[in-house]
Amino acid sequence: MKKIVIGTFLSTSIILSACSIGVTTEEKLSETLATIYEEEQGYRDAQQQLTVLEKKEQSTFNSSMELTQEQQEEVSIKVEELKSSLMERLTLLNEENESIESALASISSFDSLIDEVKEEEIKTTLIDLKSLIETRYQAHDVVSKEYQKLTDLQTVLYDMLVDEETEQAQLQEQVLKVNEQNDIVQSSINEFNEATIELNELKVSIYDALDEK
Structure with a gap:
């Protein structure tokens, strides 16, 4: 089975100091983005823990595959470890999704900021x-759903490991399904990362434009 990772995503934090006195558009934008970034803290924390769990789980799975049928008791112990790890991952995934949902709710503050801006060019860019930002969160939703499908397939695979009636061909077929779904997860992660890069680039251009005002 391929290494199972959900990825380390690029930080959306851009720390810039406002250069004007009073509450400028730049300051309001910084405050809005700072709030969104803070709401994503749970997501970032979950990501770090997921990475640790996935690496350990992969190692446990590999060692399980090296055991023979005569070592069924050891296989059972390792499968329990695998299932426990998988449940922890699902809990973290839920925490991650809640964090993203909170961040998504925070972007409503953009509306008042957009309404206040007089320059049409800046207004359009803020829109x-x-x-x-919404596109990025939609991309994360895809990652989450595909990752859930991956864990479903892994659950079946882990159950097959302790089923003495499971044939090697069946096991290999399930591993193939897991690998194929893992590829789909990786592809969705790439799309999320691309959305993050595009978002960061646009934020930089907006700040540059505001500095010129």
Whole structure:
């Protein structure tokens, strides 16, 4: 089975200091983005823990595959470890999703900021920024759903390991399904990362434009 990772995503934090006195558009934008970033803290924490669990789980699975039928008791112990790890991952995935949902709710503050901006060019860019943030969260939703499908397939695989009636061909077929779904997860992660990069680039261009005002 391929290494199971959900990825280390690029930080959306861009720390810039406002250069004007009073509550400027730049300051309001910084506050809005800072709030969103803070709401994503749970997501980032979950990511770190997921990475640790996935590496350990992969190692446990590999060692399980090296055991023979005569070592069924050891296989059972390792499968229990695998299932326990998988349940922890699902809990972390839920925490991650809750964090993203909170961050998504925070982007409503963009509306008042967009309404206040007089320059049409800046207004349009802020609308684009809000849209990109929403697109990024939609991409994360895809990652989450595909990752859930992956854990479903892994659960079946782990059960097959302790089923004495499981034939090697059946086991290999299930491993193939897991690997194929893992590829889908990786592809969705790539799309999420691309959305993050695009978002960061747009934020930089917005700040540059505001600095010129």
